[in-house]
Amino acid sequence: MTTPINPMTSLPNNQAGEVVKKAIAYVGGWDKWAAKTNFSFYKNITQLDSTGQEIRTTRQLHQYRLKPNFGARMSWEKEGKKYVIINNGTQAWKYEDGKELTDDKSKNEAWNSSFGSNYVISMPFKLTDPGVILTYDGIDTIEGNKIVHSLKVEYEKGAGSSGGYHTWWYYFDKETYDLVANYLDYGEGHSYTNYQTFTNIGGIRLHELRNSHAANAEKEVGRIKTIYANDEMQFDVPMAADLFEPIAQ
Numbered sequence: 001m002t003t004p005i006n007p008m009t010s011l012p013n014n015q016a017g018e019v020v021k022k023a024i025a026y027v028g029g030w031d032k033w034a035a036k037t038n039f040s041f042y043k044n045i046t047q048l049d050s051t052g053q054e055i056r057t058t059r060q061l062h063q064y065r066l067k068p069n070f071g072a073r074m075s076w077e078k079e080g081k082k083y084v085i086i087n088n089g090t091q092a093w094k095y096e097d098g099k100e101l102t103d104d105k106s107k108n109e110a111w112n113s114s115f116g117s118n119y120v121i122s123m124p125f126k127l128t129d130p131g132v133i134l135t136y137d138g139i140d141t142i143e144g145n146k147i148v149h150s151l152k153v154e155y156e157k158g159a160g161s162s163g164g165y166h167t168w169w170y171y172f173d174k175e176t177y178d179l180v181a182n183y184l185d186y187g188e189g190h191s192y193t194n195y196q197t198f199t200n201i202g203g204i205r206l207h208e209l210r211n212s213h214a215a216n217a218e219k220e221v222g223r224i225k226t227i228y229a230n231d232e233m234q235f236d237v238p239m240a241a242d243l244f245e246p247i248a249q
Contacts, residue, residue, distance in 0.1 A: 007128035016134035019149050022177040023124040027205035033125050039064045041233040047226050064118055071244030072114035087114035088244045095247055123179060131156040142181055147174040183219055190215040202235040
């Protein structure tokens with residue numbers, strides 16, 4: 001049997017690569033992450049208006065197959081309707097009350113949100129993905145007093161679901177290399193996210209609470225727009241074999 005390639009060995013032998021290695025070591029290490037087969041959690045999404053008042057909260061169940069190949073399933077209710085997004089690693093679908101939504105917006109959401117949510121919850125391990133371009137941007141100070149390593153993250157065109165389109169800056173604590181925040185230029189706008197609380201699940205340090213802020217091209221941070229809170233996080237739970245296959249119509 002072929003031994004899987006450890007992606008840690010492909011990280012660049014420079015300051016950017018060292019930051020990623022130390023960040024991964026801090027949250028539990030690559031071997032513990034690589035041993036996981038699946039992951040599930042509830043994601044509570046609270047949207048706020050310009051005054052900071054809650055508009056709505058949506059609770060989604062996220063289920064991910066990590067090996068032998070990627071699969072994702074997201075399910076939630078909104079305004080009396082039941083929604084499901086399924087991604088089998090090569091195709092993605094969105095359903096409303098069991099019926100497939102075939103418009104372009106729904107197709108794009110199915111693809112981007114399923115990969116995107118997995119990307120966020122899997123940090124910093126995802127910084128070892130093929131096609132990643134890491135640039136060390138030095139020591140920075142964010143939010144007035146947090147001293148961090150600034151890491152610019154780009155992707156080669158064709159890498160992942162948004163290679164060549166999105167540029168991230170990830171900020172890691174100067175001493176511990178814990179994940180503090182990130183800034184995203186997604187081509188049509190910008191956002192800033194800071195990580196508030198973490199917990200240990202199966203030997204892996206995962207974030208529980210993060211706040212997404214408005215931001216601009218100069219990296220100026222504005223109001224909180226969305227609060228994301230994760231709970232009931234579990235690795236390696238029983239999942240049906242057909243969980244990541246399209247729903248029969």
